[in-house]
Amino acid sequence: MRVLIVEDDPGIKTDNIDDCLASLGHESDWAKNQQEANGLVAANDYDLVLHDLQIPARPGGKDMPEFGKNSLRQIRARKGRDLPVILMTGQHQHCVDMISDLQDIGIDGSISKPFPRTGRTLAAVIEEVMAKTRQRRAVSGNGSQPREVRPFSGGVLAFHARHIDLCDEAIVQKNHKGYAWRILHLLREKNTRGRFVRMGSASLAAKLHPSLAQNTLSQSIKALRERITEVMYDRLDLDCGQFDVIDNRGKGYHLRDWIAVEVYDEAGVLVGTAQPSASDSGGGTAGGFSERQRWILAQLAGDIKLTRRQVESHFGISPRTAKRELNGLVEAGMISYDRTEPPGHYVLCA
Numbered sequence: 183m184r185v186l187i188v189e190d191d192p193g194i195k196t197d198n199i200d201d202c203l204a205s206l207g208h209e210s211d212w213a214k215n216q217q218e219a220n221g222l223v224a225a226n227d228y229d230l231v232l233h234d235l236q237i238p239a240r241p242g243g244k245d246m247p248e249f250g251k252n253s254l255r256q257i258r259a260r261k262g263r264d265l266p267v268i269l270m271t272g273q274h275q276h277c278v279d280m281i282s283d284l285q286d287i288g289i290d291g292s293i294s295k296p297f298p299r300t301g302r303t304l305a306a307v308i309e310e311v312m313a314k315t316r317q318r319r320a321v322s323g324n325g326s327q328p329r330e331v332r333p334f335s336g337g338v339l340a341f342h343a344r345h346i347d348l349c350d351e352a353i354v355q356k357n358h359k360g361y362a363w364r365i366l367h368l369l370r371e372k373n374t375r376g377r378f379v380r381m382g383s384a385s386l387a388a389k390l391h392p393s394l395a396q397n398t399l400s401q402s403i404k405a406l407r408e409r410i411t412e413v414m415y416d417r418l419d420l421d422c423g424q425f426d427v428i429d430n431r432g433k434g435y436h437l438r439d440w441i442a443v444e445v446y447d448e449a450g451v452l453v454g455t456a457q458p459s460a461s462d463s464g465g466g467t468a469g470g471f472s473e474r475q476r477w478i479l480a481q482l483a484g485d486i487k488l489t490r491r492q493v494e495s496h497f498g499i500s501p502r503t504a505k506r507e508l509n510g511l512v513e514a515g516m517i518s519y520d521r522t523e524p525p526g527h528y529v530l531c532a
Contacts (some may be wrong), residue, residue, distance in 0.1 A: 183230065189204075190238055191233065205354065206309075215239060229312075236250055245356065263288050266292065268308065269292040271292070272296070338350075339370065348410060352413075354406070365390070365428075386434075407424045410427050477496070479516060488527055489527050490508060491508065
C-alpha cells in the first residue's frame, strides 16, 4: 500500500509515522507543505493520505490550520471521496472550529498528536479506516451490486528487510510470531535446474526447528495460506486459492512457478530476482508473458498510444507493478518508450 504523508514536523514523521508504516509494510511519500502535497497527489496514485491539519502553504512559509484545510479540499477535488484520508492534529480547538468544513470535505478518520502508544494507536486507526474503505468498495454506489473479483494469476513475492509482499501488499512481518517468515525464505530458494525447491514436511519442519512437529508445520502453512488469500481478496479483489502460492499437491511444499521472487536489501535496493517459468502445469502464461503483458501487447498492436497510467487504471494496480510489467516487455525487446509527444507513451518495437 502506498501512503502520502503530509506533515511539516520531521521528528513526528521520522520517529512515529515512518516506524508505524514500516511495521505495517507500507510505502510512503512525504510532503512538508500544501504545495508539495498538491504536486505529489497530481503525479501519483495513493491508497491512503495521513494529513496534518496545521501545515505551511509553501516551503519556508508559516504553518496554519487553514492551509491544511485547503490542502484537503484540493486532494478531494483531484481524487474524489474514494481516497481515504486520516487527519492528524494537535490543534484540537482549531479542529473543533473547522469541524463543519472538515466534515464537508470528507475525513475518514482522525488521531490526536502526540500519538497514543496503546489503544487507538496510529496503526489501529489506519487498519480501521482501511477496513471501512474495503467494505465501502465491496459494493457499488447503491450498496447492492457485488464487487468484481478476478482470479489470481501469479505475481511478485518481494522479500524486504522487515516484511514480505505479494503483489505489493504485505503478507508477513518479520516480527510476527510463528514460522511464516522463515517458511517463505526457505521456499524461495531454487535448485540446480532453476526451479523452486520442493521440501517434504519432515525436512521443512526440521529446518525450522529440530523438534518441530509436522502437525505444527501444517498448521503454520495453513494460517499463512489463509493470510495470503485474505490479503489478495480484501486489498486487490483477487481470488487466490490455497495452492496458488504454496503448493504441495505432489512431492513436497514449493512455490508455484508463476511466482517471481525479488529480494531487497536494508536500503530497499533490489539485489536479486527469480523470474517465473511459463511451464507451470497448474497455470502459467503463454509465451512467457503475464496476462497484463499480453493485454499491453494487444493494445499496442491496435495502434493505441498506451501510457503507464492507462495500465494502472485498467488493472487497478500500483505504479510500481505497472512499471514492472512494462519494463519486462522493454527488456524483452517487445516495446519501447516514445518521448516525442509529451508526456510520452509506449509503442511496439519495429
